[in-house]
Amino acid sequence: MKNKKSPRAALDMDEEEFRQVGHHLIDKIADFLGNISQRNVHKPGAAEIAHKILGVAPLPDTGSSNENVVEEISDLLLEQSLFNGHPRFWGYVNGSPSPLGALGDLLASSINANVCTWTVAPVASEIESQAVGWIGDLLNFPNDPECNSGGLLVSGGTMANITGLLAAKRARFGAKIREQGNNYKGAENSKFYATAETHAWLEKALDIMGFGESAIHRISTDENLRMDVNALQEAINNDLKQGFIPLAVIASAGTVSTGAIDPLEQISEICTQHKIWFHIDGAYGAVSACVPSISEQLSGIGLADSIAMDAHKWLYVPFEAGCILLRDRQHLVDSFSHETTYYPTKNSGETLPIPYRDQGIQTSRGFRALKVWMCLKRAGRDGYAEMIGNNIRQAERLYKKVAEYPELEAVSHGLSITTFRYRPAEVQNDKFLNQLNQKILSSLQEEAWAYPSHAWVNGKYLIRVCITNFRTTDQDIDELPEKVLSIAHKYLQ
Ligand SMILES: Cc1ncc(COP(=O)(O)O)c(C=O)c1O
Secondary structure: OOOOOOOOOOOOOOHHHHHHHHHHHHHHHHHHHHOHHHOOOOOOOHHHHHHHHHHOOOOOOOOOOHHHHHHHHHHHHHHHOOOOOOOOEEOOOOOOOOHHHHHHHHHHHHHOOOOOOOOOOHHHHHHHHHHHHHHHHHHOOOOOHHHOOEEEEEOOHHHHHHHHHHHHHHHHHOOOHHHHHHHHHHHHHEEEEEEOOOOOHHHHHHHHOOOOHHHEEEEOEOOOOOEOHHHHHHHHHHHHHOOOEEEEEEEEEOOOOOOOEOOHHHHHHHHHHHOOEEEEEEOOOHHHHHOHHHHOOOHHHHHOOEEEEEHHHHOOOOOOOEEEEEOOOHHHHHHHOOOOOOOOOOOHHHOOOOOHHHOOOOOOOOOOHHHHHHHHHHHHHHHHHHHHHHHHHHHHHHHHHHHOOOOEEEEEEEOOEEEEEEOOOOOOOHHHHHHHHHHHHHHHHHHOOOEEEEEEEOOEEEEEEEOOOOOOOHHHHHHHHHHHHHHHHHHOO
16 A cells, blocks of 8 residues: 655645745845845835735635745735844844844744743754853853852843842732732832933833832923932932832943943942842943943942843843843742642752743743844944944934034934934024924934934933944935924924
């Protein structure tokens, strides 16, 4: 009897077909990368087009061929997306994605490691461990076995920060808080100290953690939007008198609007004095610790109990990849480990490290570590110092360039963020200027030559350029002020 071949499952692909479809896709991506500088940053109206094409289509009853699926969706994506890898994409804090990182994603998905335990994902777990250690090295975070520092990768800065605060809560109140919740030991009276410049992940975190947003004690800032340490000291003293529990101070190593760095060492001293958890949100700026001109300002990173950083921002790793590091990673285990009947409680031989599922919120975990590891391996400390240092220099260059134009007001420069606005001498009214600059930014984005975003600073609406982009050239920077002026003049003729 002849062996009858069973029909291939719809989602299976034979080797040859994978090769063909895959090569074709890689060719298309290579073409896209090859001419990204000549394109516009996005296609105005793309959101409406995408919605029209995809938004209402029902699930097909019958499937399509692999070629058709890849062709249809890659065309749409490569035409209608907003390209944060474009040299003049300077919005929000999106890193330009490294092509090597994209290949890392392909390899990671092909292996499909579930990085929950060392036995389930032996190589992948080791790669994550090494990547996390290397991130610590880049940040100059303590990395000796004595202090048991360490952490894990998470989806992004928001999750990294939330994970840090959960560890802070567990560290403060002990194991029972996990059983009894925020009623335990008056935990509901906890306070968290941060400035108004702190990213909105904090509100989300305290809502999720059951403390509510009212647990935030906002600390005033100095003229450079850095935390005022005297105001912090005073706030803690007052809260203690009133019976509140100061649980954590959240400092920023690079605020989202202007790149301000809070005085980390002074904040750390206050935390030590009052035995308060010192958390740093370094989602954007912490990696600039590898740049010699910035490292001193960030030397306080080594004093933090926990620090959140984002590889998908200034490490130029494709989304998603954030990282939480703890001075003592046992707090993660204390916060997140659970014994179950359906997972082995111990690693085989008990010689392997603690599983990642016992150190964070997720159980099944993707292999995001691979792209992070590959980028770190490729660039090394020197490569990152050069790329990040270059972005900082370019932001400073823009600040100086803008200051040369009497009609433009250069407002701030911090790390790789510069803010400015159009302000001709004859217009003094801030309300009018805010509206005008909103229109200018909208037009600039609509023209799609460049894509900055905005910031509100002291009631002023500003054009904000955040350069976390290894493709940006000095010429790109130099041309921006004239572009802004040509739009502004159309509005004010
Ligand atoms: C300073 C800072 N913290 C936290 C976040 C949130 O990070 P994510 O968007 O990766 O969750 C951002 C995002 O821009 C940020 O700039």
